[in-house]
Amino acid sequence: RDYIVMEVKSNLLKNERKEMASKWAGSGFKRKVAVMMADPPAVFRKRTQELLLQQKQAQADIKFKIKLAEDKKRKMLEKRQKLLEKERARALKKQQMGQAELQRKRDIEQKKAEAVAAGAEYVEEEKVEEALEDEAPEAEDEEDAEPMDEEPPKVELDDEEKREAFRKSVVPDLTSYALNTSFMKFAVPDKDEGFDEVSFDWGKEGKCREFLKQWKQQLKTTTRIEELTPGEWFTNRWKDWQKALQSWHMKQNLYKASVAKKALDRAAMLQRRAATAAARERLMEMRAEKAAADKAVAEKAAAAKAVTEGETGEAAGEKKAEGAPAEKPAEEPSVEEKEPDSDEDGDDRVDFDRLDVFGVEDALDVGGGEPLFSAFGFEDWTMMSLRFELHLLVHAFKRDVNDPDRIGIHVEHLSFYYNKYFKKPLNHKIYGCEVIQELLELTRDTVFVNRRSKVVEAQLPEEMDSVGIFIMLTEEARRDRVARVDLGDQSARLKLSQPMNPYPGAGA
Numbered sequence: 241r242d243y244i245v246m247e248v249k250s251n252l253l254k255n256e257r258k259e260m261a262s263k264w265a266g267s268g269f270k271r272k273v274a275v276m277m278a279d280p281p282a283v284f285r286k287r288t289q290e291l292l293l294q295q296k297q298a299q300a301d302i303k304f305k306i307k308l309a310e311d312k313k314r315k316m317l318e319k320r321q322k323l324l325e326k327e328r329a330r331a332l333k334k335q336q337m338g339q340a341e342l343q344r345k346r347d348i349e350q351k352k353a354e355a356v357a358a359g360a361e362y363v364e365e366e367k368v369e370e371a372l373e374d375e376a377p378e379a380e381d382e383e384d385a386e387p388m389d390e391e392p393p394k395v396e397l398d399d400e401e402k403r404e405a406f407r408k409s410v411v412p413d414l415t416s417y418a419l420n421t422s423f424m425k426f427a428v429p430d431k432d433e434g435f436d437e438v439s440f441d442w443g444k445e446g447k448c449r450e451f452l453k454q455w456k457q458q459l460k461t462t463t464r465i466e467e468l469t470p471g472e473w474f475t476n477r478w479k480d481w482q483k484a485l486q487s488w489h490m491k492q493n494l495y496k497a498s499v500a501k502k503a504l505d506r507a508a509m510l511q512r513r514a515a516t517a518a519a520r521e522r523l524m525e526m527r528a529e530k531a532a533a534d535k536a537v538a539e540k541a542a543a544a545k546a547v548t549e550g551e552t553g554e555a556a557g558e559k560k561a562e563g564a565p566a567e568k569p570a571e572e573p574s575v576e577e578k579e580p581d582s583d584e585d586g587d588d589r590v591d592f593d594r595l596d597v598f599g600v601e602d603a604l605d606v607g608g609g610e611p612l613f614s615a616f617g618f619e620d621w622t623m624m625s626l627r628f629e630l631h632l633l634v635h636a637f638k639r640d641v642n643d644p645d646r647i648g649i650h651v652e653h654l655s656f657y658y659n660k661y662f663k664k665p666l667n668h669k670i671y672g673c674e675v676i677q678e679l680l681e682l683t684r685d686t687v688f689v690n691r692r693s694k695v696v697e698a699q700l701p702e703e704m705d706s707v708g709i710f711i712m713l714t715e716e717a718r719r720d721r722v723a724r725v726d727l728g729d730q731s732a733r734l735k736l737s738q739p740m741n742p743y744p745g746a747g748a
Contacts, residue, residue, distance in 0.1 A: 243269070248413045252426040254433060261434035271436050273429045278443035278451040280405050289397065291407050296395050304392035420463045428452055460645050461693060464653040470661050474636035478662075481628055484707060489621075491604060491611050498609065597716045603708040612711050615718065619736045624714035626671075627686040628707065633661055634687055634698040648695035651676060672735025682734075685713050 250256040261271050280288075348364060355362035412419075428449050429438050440448055590607035592614070603612040613620070637649050637657060649657050654676055658666040668679040680689055680696070687696050700709065724732035 249418055249422055253422065254425070254427045254429075257429060258433045265434065271434065273435045273438045275429060275438065275440045275445075275448055276442050277428070277440075277448040280442055285405055288405060288407050289402065292401055292404060293395070293397055295407070296397065296401070297392075300395045301392045308390075416463075417466055419459075420466050423456060423459055423463065426452060426456065457645055460643070461647065461695065462650055462652075464650075464656050465641065468637075468640060468657070468660065470636060471640045473639055474632065474661065477632055477636070481632070481707060485621075485625065488604075488611070488613060488711075492613055492616065495609060495611060495614055597712050597719070600712075603711045612708075612715050616714070619734045620714050620718050622671075622736055623682065623717065623734070624710050627683050627713060628710050629658070629662060630680075630683055630687045630696070631698055631700055631710075633658060634696055635702045636661065647693060648690075648697055651680070651689050651694050651696055654680075654696055670737045672737075685717065686710075 245251070245260060247256075247260070250260060257273075264271050352362045414422075428445070429435065431438055442448070443451070590610075592606070592610065595606060595612075597612070600606050600612060606612050613624075616624075633654075634649060638646070655666045655668075658664075666676075666679075668674070668676050671679050671682065673679040673682070677689065680687060684699075686699050688699065689695070690697055721732050721734065
């Protein structure tokens with residue numbers, strides 16, 4: 241009697257193989273291991289091709305049956321629609337015949353009345369019966385009687401499928417978690433594990449070992465490490481970033497408050513100046529009105545006096561006028577106020593729009609206390625945080641894995657590691673992207689996907705003197721986006737959803 245132990249994972253792990261072999265010690269059975277790795281034999285390939293063809297044919301048959309059912313349903317609907325149209329036409333014709341009969345009876349009554357009035361006898365005309373037409377035989381019956389092609393089309397394997405040596409099943413032999421946590425321990429069996437015989441059925445031992453090595457190397461890139469934990473280097477860098485980001489938000493708020501205060505002060509001063517100018521103008525108008533009134537009174541008095549006193553009185557009046565002291569005009573109040581100076585209080589502001597983003601010495605003060613991120617909105621803060629987080633994640637992963645064969649994070653596992661490190665999901669739809677690759681296109685100045693390996697790689701070095709480069713990258717992207725939108729390119733707009741925390745990463 242023969243027993244076959246079918247344990248996929250256990251048969252590939254050395255310790256579990258040894259434990260299994262020890263259970264059969266002293267049982268009288270010959271413990272034999274059959275290693276089937278590398279290139280399968282022609283018989284196996286042929287059987288795989290047959291199963292692949294059967295699977296493909298079964299799928300084609302299902303699609304064909306679904307199409308037949310849909311065609312049958314469509315024809316039934318068309319037939320029902322035609323019957324309904326005929327019924328409506330029959331009902332309409334019946335209604336018209338009834339109306340015609342009613343009109344015929346009215347005409348007969350009228351003719352009878354006319355005949356009686358003329359003293360003649362009315363002879364009723366013979367009624368011509370009009371029957372509803374009998375329906376013709378249904379053409380659909382002939383269509384239904386037509387034979388339908390009930391045989392599904394035969395399928396064939398394409399060139400790529402013909403090269404397949406193994407058939408992929410719907411249910412995998414190992415779950416993703418079991419494979420990811422154990423494949424690095426897979427090993428080729430040896431006799432020292434307690435077996436009486438180790439046979440290599442598909443290739444020599446050296447070839448099988450090389451095949452397993454290459455398979456594990458390839459799997460390192462495409463599988464994720466379930467038990468990976470963030471290291472100390474990542475934790476320290478992440479805390480430093482949060483502190484810096486929080487201080488930048490405070491700097492922006494203080495600058496905006498300062499600018500708003502200066503604008504209010506200037507507006508208040510201009511308002512006072514306008515009020516003073518209006519008061520001065522009113523005062524001048526009042527003086528002019530008073531002078532005109534006084535002159536009119538004086539002229540009227542002088543005219544009256546000249547009439548009564550004659551030349552003598554006029555001379556006396558002139559003499560009196562010459563001797564009277566002139567009225568001194570009232571002094572105007574001083575309303576001059578110093579013109580506000582744009583350079584007041586040491587304001588050394590520069591032309592921000594013409595500023596070379598990557599040429600500034602201090603991103604926190606490009607001139608006049610203005611930070612480089614003074615124009616940032618919530619979308620800019622969000623994108624800057626994402627840039628740094630992806631940069632940090634790529635470098636921290638390599639440090640924590642500490643495996644030269646693990647060249648980086650595969651793009652399909654980026655969301656998994658992002659959640660593991662930052663304790664929050666990476667939802668590309670929040671950024672208005674359909675797939676994660678579109679999101680990485682928005683941060684291609686920081687990270688990119690290697691076309692060959694599909695691994696996410698960093699554009700910036702691991703160690704930098706300052707994280708201010710992320711301010712510069714984000715400001716440059718903001719300016720480019722604004723310029724494109726101004727030129728009519730609406731696709732340049734960011735489609736970010738407004739988060740509950742407008743400054744992601746600003747605090748733990």
